Structure formats: structure tokens, C-alpha cells
Amino acid sequence: MKAISIRTFGDPEGMALINVPEPLPAAGQVLIEVETIGVGGVDAVIRRGTLGGYGFSEGFVPGSEVAGRVVAAGDGVDPSWIGRLVWAFTGTGGGYAERAVARLEDVTVLPEGLSPIDAVALGGAGPVAHFALAHGRFDAGESLLIRGAAGSIGIMAVQLAALGGAGTIAVTTASPERGDRLRELGATAVLNRAGKSAGKSAGEDHGEGASAPAAEFDVILDIVGGHATASFIDRLADNGRMVAVGVVAGLPPADFGKALLGTFQRSRSFATFSLNTVATGGRNRIRSEQFAAAARKDLQAVVHAVLPLDGAADAHRRMDAGEVFGRVVLTV
Incomplete structure (x- = not known):
């Protein structure tokens, strides 16, 4: 064959x-x-x-x-x-x-x-998105950021969060066109890959997004990984939970945990999730x-x-x- x-x-x-x-x-x-x-x-x-x-x-x-x-x-x-x-x-x-x-x-x-x-x-992708949200103890009314939302896991997470009554569903993606498609699926805010408000292109910030304080989130699903992981840990609200479900950009740097320990008083947490469990x-x-x-x-x-x-x-x-x-x- x-x-x-x-x-x-x-x-x-x-x-x-x-x-x-x-x-x-x-x-x-x-x-x-x-x-x-x-x-x-x-x-x-x-x-x-x-x-x-x-x-x-x-x-x-x-x-x-x-x-x-x-x-x-x-x-x-x-x-x-x-x-x-x-x-x-x-x-x-x-x-x-x-x-x-x-x-x-x-x-x-x-x-x-x-x-x-x-x-x-x-x-x-569907069960991964479902159980990753559960692993992050995501609940109705909470704010959610999905890092790398244009893949099949991210797309499912957007839809499931919308059906689950999320307060805010923010997504990072590479272009405004992809952002528009994710809005059609349930996203309420579109950010560029750096986690900033997306402007006319994925690398630009415009208006309030460039000067206003960056929003914080109750739960972050990270499908990307890579060197920028620590900067997204800094986007967690008090008691916020970040769940890594992929490393398509490679493993985070060895010292990424400093972002958690540096804000110890905010009770942020980081976890990994595999459907194997x-x-x-x-x-x-x-x-x-x-x-x-x-x-x-x-x-x-x-x-x-x-x-x-x-x-x-x-x-x-x-x-x-x-x-x-x-x-x-x-x-x-």
C-alpha cells in the first residue's frame, strides 16, 4: 500500500x-x-x-x-x-x-x-480544547485569551468558550483577516502575535490599543510556546491560570518561570495539558x-x-x- x-x-x-x-x-x-x-x-x-x-x-x-x-x-x-x-x-x-x-x-x-x-x-482538536479549558478551570463569565487561535485547537476553543458563556474571548493571530474569521466563530477581541491590539496589520498597534494598559485574563490557553511564553504569563489576572497545550514555536526558555515567581503575590499559575491524561x-x-x-x-x-x-x-x-x-x- x-x-x-x-x-x-x-x-x-x-x-x-x-x-x-x-x-x-x-x-x-x-x-x-x-x-x-x-x-x-x-x-x-x-x-x-x-x-x-x-x-x-x-x-x-x-x-x-x-x-x-x-x-x-x-x-x-x-x-x-x-x-x-x-x-x-x-x-x-x-x-x-x-x-x-x-x-x-x-x-x-x-x-x-x-x-x-x-x-x-x-x-x-475538539477534545483537546474541551479538556484544556477544564484543566484551566475556565468558567462562564471569565475572560479567556487563546494564543495561536488560527489552528484547529484554537478554533475549537473559541467556539466552546462562546457556547460556555465566556465574558471575553481574546485571540492572537497573524492578520486582521484571520481575526475577522475568528470573530465570526465567537471571538470578541483580536490581538496580534505579541498580544497587543491588532491594527491594520499583525505588527501594528493603533489608537487605544497602543497606549492603554494591556488587558489581563482569567485563563490563557497557549498553543504556541516559544520564547514569548513569559510575556503572556504577565497577562494573567490575579488567580489567573495559563495552560500550555502546544509548543509549535518550540519550548519556552528555561527561565520562563521567573514571570510567575516575580509576581508571587498575585497567585498566578502555569500548567501543561495533554489529552493522554x-x-x-x-x-x-x-x-x-x-x-x-x-x-x-x-x-x-x-x-x-x-x-x-x-x-x-x-x-x-x-x-x-x-x-x-x-x-x-x-x-x-
Whole structure:
């Protein structure tokens, strides 16, 4: 079968379409004829070779979420699963392929009215956004800042916060055009990447935004990371909570915690969040609820582009260039 392999870590050009053996479902697994693949930020981090500690090696097939039909079942799996249209988490890799295996506990049936394209735009990001907000103890009426809101996690967090009755939903993004799209999804304030009021371009401040004191927030969801992390800690209100859910710009500097200790009396806090710490049943329940909400049009899947499987390198180039709003989806 065809699959995308990381021949060399680094630039997107290190990925290639190759022939690999078809996987076989082990006990408790299903084999899925892949129709769509969600291209996520973690895929780019793995491809760059900057995610240490997981033992990735050259030849690795990336991709962690797919949608398609179950075509075979391993031992212990009810054969009635065969033929069902599902979303699946494939683990840390294996998804950029014509067929993929997944544990049955990591499979969610798609409701009528939800396409496989929308499923991979929502299936991974939606539960992350939900549980990250819960991890930050976000409550109705509170103010929220989402740093890096143009990706699939940020877009879901905007919508969920709006549905949850947020007092203010501020977002950082790269352009006024993206800000307008995020306002349509529920954002109430748009900031540039530095966290300042966005003017006519992402690098400008105008009017009151340039001179007024910077707003503070009860909760900050940080999907970006990188060297500017400490400056956003300084945007927390008293008892404010910052939750890091991604490091697409790299790890924060080693001394970023000084921003917390320097304002000890304000009881600010910083936490990390990974969906790995949520019980499988809990994340599956939320995913099913979000799929049903999307089928009813209560939640919106935002897809930047749909590309063929051999367009994976192009998808990664677009992510590296910061062009993507929502999620790029590969089709097989």
C-alpha cells in the first residue's frame, strides 16, 4: 500500500510517498480503509525531529487521526464493526497511509451528517480544547485569551468558550483577516502575535490599543510556546491560570518561570495539558458529543485545504509558512 514516510527529519521535502506492507489488526484492533487524514501540528514537530524522547527514526510514517471504513477486525473485536464509517486515533503515527490500524477503544463511529473530512478536522482538536479549558478551570463569565487561535485547537476553543458563556474571548493571530474569521466563530477581541491590539496589520498597534494598559485574563490557553511564553504569563489576572497545550514555536526558555515567581503575590499559575491524561472513555464521550453537535451545525469544522495523500509535503510547507487557518486534510 502507499504511505508517506519521513525519509529524513527536517524540511517537508524529507517526506516521500513509498510502498509499505499493509498492517494487520492485532487483538483488540481494527483495520481501516482510510478516506481522510488530519494533518496536525504535532505531525510537523515530529517531522522536524524536535520531539525527543519518543524514539522516532527515519522511515517513520506520521499521522495520528484518520477517518474511513473498518475493513477487518482483530481477535476479540465484534465483526459487526466491519463496514462502519469511523474516526480513529492511530497513536503517534501510521495515519498517512491508505490503510491504518487502531485500537477499538480509540475508534468513534461518525454520526449521520458528519463527513470524514469534517471528522478529522474535529476529532483530535475538539477534545483537546474541551479538556484544556477544564484543566484551566475556565468558567462562564471569565475572560479567556487563546494564543495561536488560527489552528484547529484554537478554533475549537473559541467556539466552546462562546457556547460556555465566556465574558471575553481574546485571540492572537497573524492578520486582521484571520481575526475577522475568528470573530465570526465567537471571538470578541483580536490581538496580534505579541498580544497587543491588532491594527491594520499583525505588527501594528493603533489608537487605544497602543497606549492603554494591556488587558489581563482569567485563563490563557497557549498553543504556541516559544520564547514569548513569559510575556503572556504577565497577562494573567490575579488567580489567573495559563495552560500550555502546544509548543509549535518550540519550548519556552528555561527561565520562563521567573514571570510567575516575580509576581508571587498575585497567585498566578502555569500548567501543561495533554489529552493522554484523560481516560479513554471520557475523551470518547466528549468526541461523540462534539461530532453530534457538528452534524447539527452547532459546531463548525474549519478546513483550510483538502489535498491528496502525495500532497503531504505541501501541507507541511503551508503549516511551516503559517498559512493554515483550521486544518489541512489529506484524502486517499
